[in-house]
Amino acid sequence: MTVLASAPTAGETWYAWALVVAGVLGLGLLLAGPALRRRHPVLWWTAVGFPAAALRVTRTWRPLMAGCGLAVSRKAALTVVAGLVGKGSSPPQPRVPVRGLMHPTRNGFWFLVRMLPGQVPDDFVTAAPAMAHGWQMHAVRVSSWKPGVVRVSATFTDPLRAVIRPAPRQPGRLLRVVVGVLESGGPWAIDLRQIPHWLIVGATRSGKSTLINALVAGLAPQPVALVGIDCKGGMELSLYGPRLSALATDRADAVQLLGRLTELTLDRMALCRKAGVRNIWGLPKGERPVPVVVIVDEIAELFLVASRSEKDEAQAAATSLVRLAQLGAALGVFLVIAGQRVGSDLGPGVTALRAQLGGRVCHRVADSATAEMTLGDIYPDALVAAQSIGPEQAGTAVLASSDGWERARSHLVPETVAESVARQYAHLTPELPGLADPSGPPAGRTTVRLQRLDRDE
Numbered sequence: 487m488t489v490l491a492s493a494p495t496a497g498e499t500w501y502a503w504a505l506v507v508a509g510v511l512g513l514g515l516l517l518a519g520p521a522l523r524r525r526h527p528v529l530w531w532t533a534v535g536f537p538a539a540a541l542r543v544t545r546t547w548r549p550l551m552a553g554c555g556l557a558v559s560r561k562a563a564l565t566v567v568a569g570l571v572g573k574g575s576s577p578p579q580p581r582v583p584v585r586g587l588m589h590p591t592r593n594g595f596w597f598l599v600r601m602l603p604g605q606v607p608d609d610f611v612t613a614a615p616a617m618a619h620g621w622q623m624h625a626v627r628v629s630s631w632k633p634g635v636v637r638v639s640a641t642f643t644d645p646l647r648a649v650i651r652p653a654p655r656q657p658g659r660l661l662r663v664v665v666g667v668l669e670s671g672g673p674w675a676i677d678l679r680q681i682p683h684w685l686i687v688g689a690t691r692s693g694k695s696t697l698i699n700a701l702v703a704g705l706a707p708q709p710v711a712l713v714g715i716d717c718k719g720g721m722e723l724s725l726y727g728p729r730l731s732a733l734a735t736d737r738a739d740a741v742q743l744l745g746r747l748t749e750l751t752l753d754r755m756a757l758c759r760k761a762g763v764r765n766i767w768g769l770p771k772g773e774r775p776v777p778v779v780v781i782v783d784e785i786a787e788l789f790l791v792a793s794r795s796e797k798d799e800a801q802a803a804a805t806s807l808v809r810l811a812q813l814g815a816a817l818g819v820f821l822v823i824a825g826q827r828v829g830s831d832l833g834p835g836v837t838a839l840r841a842q843l844g845g846r847v848c849h850r851v852a853d854s855a856t857a858e859m860t861l862g863d864i865y866p867d868a869l870v871a872a873q874s875i876g877p878e879q880a881g882t883a884v885l886a887s888s889d890g891w892e893r894a895r896s897h898l899v900p901e902t903v904a905e906s907v908a909r910q911y912a913h914l915t916p917e918l919p920g921l922a923d924p925s926g927p928p929a930g931r932t933t934v935r936l937q938r939l940d941r942d943e
Contacts, residue, residue: 528592528593531590531592531593531594531642532590535642536590536595539595539621539622539623539640539642540588540595542620542621542622543585543588543621546620546621547582547585548580548582550613550616550617550620551580551582551583552580552582553616554612554613554616554617555609555613556582556583556602556605556609556610556613557580557581557582558580558581558602558604559580559581581602582602583599583600583601583602583605584599584600585597585598585599586598586599586600591639591670591671592671593641593642593643593645593670593671594623594624594639594640594641594642594670595639595640596637596638596639596640597637597638598631598635598636598637598638599635599636599637599638600634600635601634601635601636607628607629607630607636608867610628610636610638611628611867613628614626614627614628614638617638617640618640621640623640623641623642624640624641624642624643624644625640625641625644625669626638626639626640627639627640627892629890639670641669641670644669645667645669645670645671646667646669646879646881646882646893646894646895647879659677659679660679660708660709660710660777661677661678661679661705661708661710661777661779661820662675662676662677662678662679663675663676663677663700663701663704663705664704664897665697665700665701665704665896665897666697666700666881666894666895666896666897667894667895667897668885668892668893668894669892669893669894670892674885674894674895674896676701676845678777678779678820681844681845681887681888682814682815682820682821682844683811683814683815683820683821683822683823683842683843683844683845684821684822684823684843684844684845684846684847685823685824685828685840685843685845685846685847685860686698686822686823686824686825686847686849687824687825687826687827687828687847687848687849687851687856687857687859687860688824688826688847688848688849688850688851688883689826689849689850689851689852690826691877691880692849692850692851692875692880692883693849693850693880693881693882693883693895693896694824694826694849695722695901696880696881696896696897696898696899696900697847697849697881697883697896698722698781698783698822698824699899699900699901699903699904700896700897700899700904701781701822702726702729702781702904702907702908703899703903703904703907705779706726706729706907706908706910706911706914707907707911707914708914709776709914709916710776710777710778710779710916711731711776711777711778711779711915711916711918712726712729712730712731712778712779712781712915713730713731713732713733713743713747713778713779713780713781713918714726714730714732714733714734714780714781714783715733715734715740715743715744715780715781715782715783715788716733716734716735716782716783716784717734717735717736717737717740717783717784717787717788718783718784718787719735719736720733720735722783722784723781723783725901725904725905725908726904726905726908727908728908728909728912728915729907729908729909729911729912729914729915730908730915731778731915731916731917731918732918737787737788737796737799737800737803738799740788740803741799741802741803741806744802744803744806744807744810745802745806747778747780747806747810747819748806748809748810750778750819750918751809751810751813751814751817751819752813754766754775754817754818754819755813755817757769757773757775758816758817761773764816765815765816765817765818766816766817766818774818775818776818776916776918777818777819777820778818778819778820778918779820779822780810780819780820780821780822781822781824782807782821782822782823782824783824783825784824784825784826785823785824785825785828785832785836786825786826786827786828786832788800788803788804788807789803789804789832789833789835789836790832791833800833800835801833801835803835804833804834804835804836804838804839805835807821807823807835807839808835808838808839808842811839811842811843812842821843823839823843826851826852826856827851827852827853827855827856828840828856828859828860829853829855829856829859830855830859836859840859840860840863841863844887844888845885845886845887846860846861846864846884846885846886846887847860847883847884847885847886848860848861848868848872848883848884848886849875849881849882849883850872850875850876850877850879850880850882851872851873854869854873857869857872857873860872860886861884861886861891864886864888864891865886865890865891867891868884868886868891871884871891871893872884879895881895881896881897881898882894882895883895883896
């Protein structure tokens with residue numbers, strides 16, 4: 487008997503062609519994947535990496551929550567343990583935190599998680615390394631979103647591995663400078679209007695000086711006054727000499743300069759009180775004094791003491807810095823405090839000053855006490871990230887503020903570039919009333935100029 491095969495239907499033909507097209511696309515991505523990932527990482531992540539990561543997260547979410555102790559049995563007072571199997575029965579199906587939709591980013595993804603009763607964000611912070619391994623991601627960060635909800639962010643690769651060179655400088659907002667790149671891929675901006683005072687720490691060759699170079703290079707074209715305190719004889723900050731309104735190169739000069747800055751701040755306070763405004767930004771532009779950014783390099787040199795006279799100087803410097811930090815934000819005086827080491831052994835003045843510095847930047851440090859002093863009082867979990875920075879990761883740092891913490895890397899701005907920028911914009915150097923020494927500056931020291939710069943843009 488002859489059996490005649492029926493012709494394929496239109497639906498079967500479409501399905502076969504769909505399989506062929508899918509196979510060709512899959513084979514093409516498999517062959518071209520390495521080149522696409524190397525030359526167009528964002529396109530590769532969108533087309534291949536994110537769908538694969540979404541599949542891994544969906545498949546592993548329940549067992550991962552159980553393995554990390556974040557799943558709870560539906561039976562009262564019984565916590566589910568990964569792999570628990572009753573006699574001859576299947577494991578109980580636990581309740582797991584509810585995961586929201588995944589949102590892709592340029593180098594990863596994020597989603598929200600609603601926690602179960604009794605859970606806190608620290609439980610998920612502890613589980614973050616397990617999530618990174620389970621999903622084959624570079625890093626996973628957990629942050630509090632709102633009561634009962636946490637935000638889980640993952641990055642596929644480390645965007646901070648490569649040395650970053652800055653883009654051509656463009657005029658920006660007053661007192662805001664883009665100094666590098668965040669781990670999330672966004673710009674790392676230091677905005678002194680939002681966070682007026684900063685603490686920057688880092689060992690030799692960790693990238694601390696490069697960060698200060700980037701900050702000075704960004705502030706130099708702006709109508710602001712830069713004041714330097716470098717008690718190592720001016721070896722670091724003298725590079726920016728043409729753009730500095732004042733520079734102190736030893737502790738005695740630093741105490742004198744800080745005292746004058748305090749008087750300047752009090753004068754501005756009287757000006758604001760007379761005008762009936764709460765800060766200098768409420769003054770008319772023609773009466774608004776120039777913002778002053780005070781850069782202190784190697785803070786330990788101000789606080790280390792070896793005699794009674796040095797102790798008095800150190801205490802005077804600490805008192806002035808704390809007063810500037812307390813009053814300066816509203817009166818246009820901003821602090822950038824840098825050093826290789828910051829510890830409680832430098833005296834109570836350091837602890838009091840640290841409490842006023844809302845922005846923290848921790849590069850690779852030589853001792854754990856400095857990292858603890860910089861980050862431990864606001865984000866203890868950031869200490870692990872800071873202490874994992876290796877010597878080959880110069881410029882990489884942990885950035886912390888009231889908004890949270892994140893890894894970042896500063897732009898590579900060599901000293902020669904910063905020095906050239908300082909000379910280029912030397913004509914913008916304002917002269918500050920009250921900072922000049924009536925007896926005149928000693929030979930070889932930066933001249934302190936006297937005049938107000940009445941513009942802000």
